[in-house]
Amino acid sequence: xxxNELHIMSAFDRDLEALQAHFLKLSxxxxxxxxxxxxxxxxxxxxxxxxxxxxxxxxxELEEFIQMEAASLIARRAPTASDLRRVLAxxxxxxxxxxxxxxxxxxxxxxxxxxxxxxxxxxxxxxxxMSALVTRMLDEATRALVxxxxxxxxxxxxxxxxxxxxxxxxxxxxxxxxxxxxxxIGPAMHLHFIAKNIERAGDHATTIAEQALYLATGRMPTxxxxxxxxxxxx
Amino acid sequence: xxxxxxxxxxTETATAKISARGVQVHxxxxxxxxxVSVEILDRAVxxxxxxxxxxxxxxxxxxxxxNDTVASARVSGQIxxxxxxxxxxxxxxxxxxxxxxxxxxxxxxxxxSIYDNVAYGPKIHGLTRNxxxxxxxxxxxxxxxxxxxxxxxRLDAPGTGLSGGQQQRLCIARAIATGxxxxxxxxxxxxxxxxxxxxxxxxxxxxxxxxxVVIVTHSMxxxxxxxxxxxxxxxxxxxxxxxxxxxxxxxxxxxTEAYITGRIG
Amino acid sequence: MTDxxxxxxxxxxxxxxxxxxxxxxxxxxxxxxxxxAYGMIAVAIALATLAIMLFxxxxxxxxxxxxxxxxxxxxxxxEVLDPKxxxxxxxxxxxxxxxxxxxxxxxxLAELDRQGIAQEGVSDKEIGELISKDAAGELRARVxxxxxxxxxxxxxxxxxxxxxxxxxxxxxxxxxxxxxxNISPDQLRLAEKLRDAGLLRSSWNWDFFTNxxxxxxxxxxxxxxxxxxxxxYMMLLVLVMCVPxxxxxxxxxxxxxxxxxxxxxxxxxxxxxxxxxxIVFGILGLAxxxxxAGLPQSSSLVGALVISLMTLPTIIIATRAxxxxxxPSIRDAALGVGASKMQTVFHHVLPLAMPxxxxxxxxxxxxxxxxxxxxxxxGMVAFVDNYPSAPPEGFLDPATALxxxxxxxxxxxxxxxxxxxxxxxxxxxxxxxxxxxxxxxxRRRFERRW
Numbered sequence: 001x002x003x004n005e006l007h008i009m010s011a012f013d014r015d016l017e018a019l020q021a022h023f024l025k026l027s028x029x030x031x032x033x034x035x036x037x038x039x040x041x042x043x044x045x046x047x048x049x050x051x052x053x054x055x056x057x058x059x060x061e062l063e064e065f066i067q068m069e070a071a072s073l074i075a076r077r078a079p080t081a082s083d084l085r086r087v088l089a090x091x092x093x094x095x096x097x098x099x100x101x102x103x104x105x106x107x108x109x110x111x112x113x114x115x116x117x118x119x120x121x122x123x124x125x126x127x128x129x130m131s132a133l134v135t136r137m138l139d140e141a142t143r144a145l146v147x148x149x150x151x152x153x154x155x156x157x158x159x160x161x162x163x164x165x166x167x168x169x170x171x172x173x174x175x176x177x178x179x180x181x182x183x184x185i186g187p188a189m190h191l192h193f194i195a196k197n198i199e200r201a202g203d204h205a206t207t208i209a210e211q212a213l214y215l216a217t218g219r220m221p222t223x224x225x226x227x228x229x230x231x232x233x234x
Numbered sequence: 235x236x237x238x239x240x241x242x243x244x245t246e247t248a249t250a251k252i253s254a255r256g257v258q259v260h261x262x263x264x265x266x267x268x269x270v271s272v273e274i275l276d277r278a279v280x281x282x283x284x285x286x287x288x289x290x291x292x293x294x295x296x297x298x299x300x301n302d303t304v305a306s307a308r309v310s311g312q313i314x315x316x317x318x319x320x321x322x323x324x325x326x327x328x329x330x331x332x333x334x335x336x337x338x339x340x341x342x343x344x345x346x347s348i349y350d351n352v353a354y355g356p357k358i359h360g361l362t363r364n365x366x367x368x369x370x371x372x373x374x375x376x377x378x379x380x381x382x383x384x385x386x387x388r389l390d391a392p393g394t395g396l397s398g399g400q401q402q403r404l405c406i407a408r409a410i411a412t413g414x415x416x417x418x419x420x421x422x423x424x425x426x427x428x429x430x431x432x433x434x435x436x437x438x439x440x441x442x443x444x445x446x447v448v449i450v451t452h453s454m455x456x457x458x459x460x461x462x463x464x465x466x467x468x469x470x471x472x473x474x475x476x477x478x479x480x481x482x483x484x485x486x487x488x489x490t491e492a493y494i495t496g497r498i499g
Numbered sequence: 500m501t502d503x504x505x506x507x508x509x510x511x512x513x514x515x516x517x518x519x520x521x522x523x524x525x526x527x528x529x530x531x532x533x534x535x536a537y538g539m540i541a542v543a544i545a546l547a548t549l550a551i552m553l554f555x556x557x558x559x560x561x562x563x564x565x566x567x568x569x570x571x572x573x574x575x576x577x578e579v580l581d582p583k584x585x586x587x588x589x590x591x592x593x594x595x596x597x598x599x600x601x602x603x604x605x606x607x608l609a610e611l612d613r614q615g616i617a618q619e620g621v622s623d624k625e626i627g628e629l630i631s632k633d634a635a636g637e638l639r640a641r642v643x644x645x646x647x648x649x650x651x652x653x654x655x656x657x658x659x660x661x662x663x664x665x666x667x668x669x670x671x672x673x674x675x676x677x678x679x680x681n682i683s684p685d686q687l688r689l690a691e692k693l694r695d696a697g698l699l700r701s702s703w704n705w706d707f708f709t710n711x712x713x714x715x716x717x718x719x720x721x722x723x724x725x726x727x728x729x730x731x732y733m734m735l736l737v738l739v740m741c742v743p744x745x746x747x748x749x750x751x752x753x754x755x756x757x758x759x760x761x762x763x764x765x766x767x768x769x770x771x772x773x774x775x776x777x778i779v780f781g782i783l784g785l786a787x788x789x790x791x792a793g794l795p796q797s798s799s800l801v802g803a804l805v806i807s808l809m810t811l812p813t814i815i816i817a818t819r820a821x822x823x824x825x826x827p828s829i830r831d832a833a834l835g836v837g838a839s840k841m842q843t844v845f846h847h848v849l850p851l852a853m854p855x856x857x858x859x860x861x862x863x864x865x866x867x868x869x870x871x872x873x874x875x876x877x878g879m880v881a882f883v884d885n886y887p888s889a890p891p892e893g894f895l896d897p898a899t900a901l902x903x904x905x906x907x908x909x910x911x912x913x914x915x916x917x918x919x920x921x922x923x924x925x926x927x928x929x930x931x932x933x934x935x936x937x938x939x940x941x942r943r944r945f946e947r948r949w
Contacts, residue, residue, distance in 0.1 A: 218484025
């Protein structure tokens with residue numbers, strides 16, 4: 001595509017580069033928050049959870065910075081066509097990443113209260129695997145967006161199905177726990193919300209992938225997003 | 235979410251006013267326009283964009299045969315105005331220009347009064363029988379050009395004494411006065427300040443209700459603001475033609491993309 | 500700074516205060532000052548030349564506008580002037596100017612007697628010679644026109660002879676009179692007394708503008724009348740012939756003609772025509788209009804035809820320039836609203852070009868007014884002492900023109916003609932200045948209108 005070529009005005013290129021660099025950095029922060037939160041959950045490590053909560057402020061700040069930069073770039077450079085789509089995709093993607101950070105923070109908050117309750121074994125590992133998968137999706141979706149890689153974005157989008165299935169399995173398992181003993185209800189509920197948060201983070205990874213597709217093709221994907229809802233299986 | 239890439243869906247129902255088929259223009263040895271085919275819609279603004287020397291002004295001037303005044307210009311192909319070929323030997327270009335009006339880059343009012351500027355076209359075409367009818371045409375044209383309120387008390391003042399933006403609107407009023415169906419505008423705002431530009435753009439948007447407007451512009455933002463259809467010319471070719479929203483968010487041709495995003499292409 | 504100076508293409512500029520001029524700057528300023536000085540010197544030389552020229556012409560020419568006249572009472576004796584006594588004009592015209600001259604001399608002598616001015620060795624004949632030879636003819640014409648004057652006493656107001664006029668203006672002195680066969684110092688002394696007695700005085704010379712040319716013997720009677728009328732006829736004819744043709748040709752060449760080899764050739768030839776020496780046009784006029792077409796020599800029509808040939812290129816060039824100066828946007832505007840080519844030209848281009856066309860025409864006419872050489876060749880330098888009749892027949896009558904009159908006077912022997920020649924130059928210059936100022940005013944007026 002012609003947008004591999006440089007703009008006549010090189011400052012435009014520098015602005016776009018800077019915006020994407022910040023976007024990549026934001027993506028890194030979000031991925032790390034999610035990984036750290038999942039690790040803290042598995043180890044029931046409260047101080048680590050506290051660190052995740054504290055680090056979210058930086059993530060929010062960076063997201064706001066990106067939105068401001070993007071607005072300024074629109075105002076000053078009046079981007080069109082692929083440039084316009086790139087800025088829009090980055091803005092929407094940054095918003096998604098900020099939400100992912102919030103979910104990680106919520107996971108960490110729930111991790112803090114989990115040790116006081118009765119342990120519900122075996123699920124933390126599943127949740128960590130799930131979060132690892134989401135983290136990879138985020139990484140790939142971000143890369144697809146920056147590199148304008150439609151194939152990679154499409155692959156990420158397909159992978160959302162796996163997350164949904166993992167979540168559904170976990171949901172049924174936790175449901176069984178809660179039926180066994182009312183004492184399990186509290187921790188199981190927390191674990192369920194944690195799983196739900198990570199599932200939603202996966203949805204945001206898909207959103208970013210869709211933005212990458214919009215950037216690459218100029219159209220939002222029109223086919224319905226692959227979905228495995230608990231309603232249909234329930 | 236899809237509608238984000240589209241504006242001016244109302245153009246879809248409009249009919250073609252001018253159909254160009256395989257238009258070629260040569261200036262001596264220079265092949266200025268290569269096989270251009272395009273349908274220009276009625277009651278819509280069509281913008282021609284492209285780098286200097288791409289043929290967009292040449293094509294515009296073909297539409298009312300202003301190229302006839304250039305001795306070395308040769309035009310081939312067909313340009314149909316409502317199905318009639320304007321390059322048919324039976325067509326008198328003078329008569330054609332009453333139906334296809336033109337507004338130029340530099341505001342060029344005649345060095346006469348505001349009234350005489352607007353009345354000139356109707357007078358030479360014999361559109362009126364008496365002074366009252368002429369007065370009515372002048373007022374209607376000035377009203378349509380959103381200038382009546384500013385000049386109604388000084389119709390005898392020279393047209394050249396108006397500000398640049400007013401002059402350009404006067405030129406538009408002059409073009410409207412002969413009752414054209416198509417208005418051609420060759421970079422009508424390039425000599426105006428931003429406020430005057432905005433006023434003229436607003437006027438162009440209003441004119442869309444009554445005319446088929448074709449505008450050549452160097453400002454892509456202007457094309458994006460005022461037009462429903464955009465045509466991109468490059469090196470004498472019509473590279474891409476489509477809805478303005480599509481052209482500016484998702485052009486199909488890499489050359490269009492390179493041009494509108496400001497890349498070397 | 501070191502980085503910059505290290506880069507190729509940049510030489511290190513030593514840091515210095517902008518308050519002190521560098522040597523380089525001083526050198527440049529000096530060069531500029533020198534250049535200004537050269538320009539001013541050139542302008543001063545041009546102005547000085549002009550001033551000297553104007554001064555010389557005015558010094559030598561202004562006196563032509565005054566003329567010495569003798570005023571004395573005179574009895575028109577019926578016995579002498581109408582010997583048959585029947586007041587019949589036929590009979591009366593048998594009395595020649597010589598007869599009238601005698602009457603004039605006698606009247607002047609009688610007045611001298613009455614005033615008690617001694618003749619002091621000046622003979623009666625010499626006293627008669629103080630009166631211009633032109634006066635007798637003038638008096639005769641007056642009496643023949645009105646025979647009722649016979650027998651009455653009128654106040655004669657007649658031209659003094661050229662030498663006396665020169666004496667009053669300081670051109671003729673007692674010393675020059677010694678060597679002059681036409682006048683003696685005694686006559687001059689007598690003239691002095693006449694002046695003191697109020698009989699002789701210098702007054703405004705309307706005759707200079709109305710009289711025809713006069714022979715060598717009576718420069719005091721020579722005037723510009725025929726030359727002015729001849730020039731006026733010629734300018735009128737040139738205007739009528741040149742402007743329509745010139746403007747039409749310009750419009751066609753500028754607006755309608757295709758640009759090809761033919762129009763290029765025409766363009767080059769028009770420019771060349773403007774550069775052809777005027778004497779060539781004179782020869783052309785002589786060959787074609789007089790020898791071939793058989794038009795009368797010295798007539799203002801032939802003069803106008805020749806001058807038209809010379810003025811036409813000037814007018815065409817000026818008109819084309821002013822048509823070309825009309826912004827193309829105006830043509831576009833007119834064509835854009837559906838005006839035809841001709842409507843565009845006549846409604847818009849021509850009115851806008853009009854000030855330029857008028858200016859060009861006036862300047863062309865002004866140069867035509869001063870044209871001499873071709874008129875010499877077609878015989879307009881001939882001695883013409885009769886007014887041409889009224890147009891249109893008058894266009895074929897012999898006439899002369901202002902610059903030619905200057906030329907012919909300047910080549911005569913009597914210094915009185917030199918004075919008149921300079922006077923004619925002043926008249927010519929005044930006309931040229933009026934025309935040029937008119938051109939400037941026209942241009943100003945039209946340009947300010949919009």
